[in-house]
Amino acid sequence: MHSDVIASEHATRLAAVDPLLPGSSPFESTENAVVLDVDLGDSAATGRASRVQVDRDAPNAPWRALTEHRLDLQLAGPQPAAALDALLTRWDEHLRAVAEPGDTETAAVLPRASRDAAGTREMLHHGFAPLRVVAVRPADRMIPEGPRGTPGVKIRRAEPGDLDTAVALGMELHSFDAQYGTVNLRSGVEDILAKDLAEQLNRPEPPLWIAELYGRALGMVNVQHPGETGWISDRVKAGRVGYLSSLAVAEAARSSGVGTALSAHAHQVLDEEGTDVVLLHHAAANPLSTPFWYAQGYRPLWTYWQRRPAVR
Template sequence: MNTADIASEHAARLAAADPLLPLSEALDDAGSTGDAPVFEVVKGDSGASGVSARTEVAPKLSDSLWRALVEHRLTVRLAGSQSGEVFADLLTRWDEHLAKVAAPGDWDTAAVVIRPSRDPIGSAELLRHGFAPVRVLAVRPADRLAAPGPAAEPGVRIRPAEQADLDTAVGLHTELLRYDAEFGGATLRESARELFAADVAKQIASSSPALWIAELYGQPLGLLQIQVPPDSGWARQYVRAQRVGYLSSLHVAEAARSSGVGSALAAHAHQLFDEAGMEVVLLHHALANPRSTPFWYSQGYRPLWTHWQRRPAIR
């Protein structure tokens, strides 16, 4: 079995497992560069191939809030009746590589493998190598969107964010980040409030509202932020659809929990996406979050991609 055979069988298996996954490409066509380490294991009718990529962000960039500063990501293709076994060998080879290039014990380094959620092959091997399923990219197809629009929630009013909402929005964003940081996929950095303030100011100044505030009996206690094309164009690579919306943030202050504010914000978001003609909506959430995971799946979302992470990359 050669690299082309592995890629072909891998693509066929994913297409059968989930029709919303994008078409799988061979690794040399999937954005790998000539200096990226490539690994391959073949045993009988089974094979695993992978390419490792290293990325780094500065702590004063907004991306640093949702990842480690240095991330080593392995893109994998699996095939054959012993896919799990060859994947285990591939992970061992990758670990040997990481031991040479990553600082042991550095919390701001992470090893990440993103796997299709409906393709469980290799999950046991990832667990044995110290990875945990930390984050999910979830999808909600358009055929689940309610056409008539959301029902009114007593006492809840949703409106575009205004300049007077800047401190409230920054506070809600920071509260969400602090909570998500408990589950390993986010990092509360000193620059967080400054970064959120700059983004909120930009959203408020935009001519097309993308940041919304929910009031409960006049008190601003909820926040919603969305992206539609062209801003959400980056998300198209993760799903087989042309018009893709992205739900960036939805958070409700502790004082408004179980009041209907969260459901009202979700319904408002789906109405906006529906009006914009989105085929699917994507969002990220922390898998271990006991609030967001059941909430989003009750709203019609399901896992599409699962981010397996080991942080630090080398312990």
């Protein structure tokens, strides 16, 4: 089956299950990626296999394996699950040739449209687990809602003097999420986080807000405004895309309304900028963040399946 046909059928199938998914173009081999194809008569699959490697002290290292093998895929025909199964087998052959078996700092990552259920069983059989979700919240541009009042909670823009508080909240969040395999607790993580937060707090208008509960700083929310989200905006069919980088609430303040107040404030800020959608990442298995975010109006858009190590 020709690559143009596969890309077109794949885009049509995904558009039918989720109108916020972007379109698809045929894959091409590049210096850093190869295209893998399988053909099962009237069904077919194609994948672009790539590898990204980062240094241990890189800004994005805490959120990924140091060597990440990724497969972007397209499925076509009446048997997409069987085509995916064959493609995963083909990718496994490729990985055995390029990845070190048993290396826990390697990961095989496969993003799937969350509402595309075809091949889920096959992915489980190949040892993949749904680890991370990109969730989407369409903005209410016609009637923006203000933050809900929470007794005792005051929200203010963060300033450089909040660095220690921001780092402590960020590390508490990072440590909690590490239980679910979405982030890594390596040496140097706190320094990487502190450097990033210091840069943001030194901006003329820091994109962070602090929540104080009866005078104590117990929560923080961090956003990226439209114009800063080019790295992820192509994952959604929308014009102006905002991104909610993180929301952290100290354990002592959970279930107090601090998180809800911070979320509402962030959405009001982004809605007032004319944002069409807001995206965020969350750990699929986190029993606190998953129901919290969906109560705030989010839903799954992309699910990132992972196997770590890439080759067992």
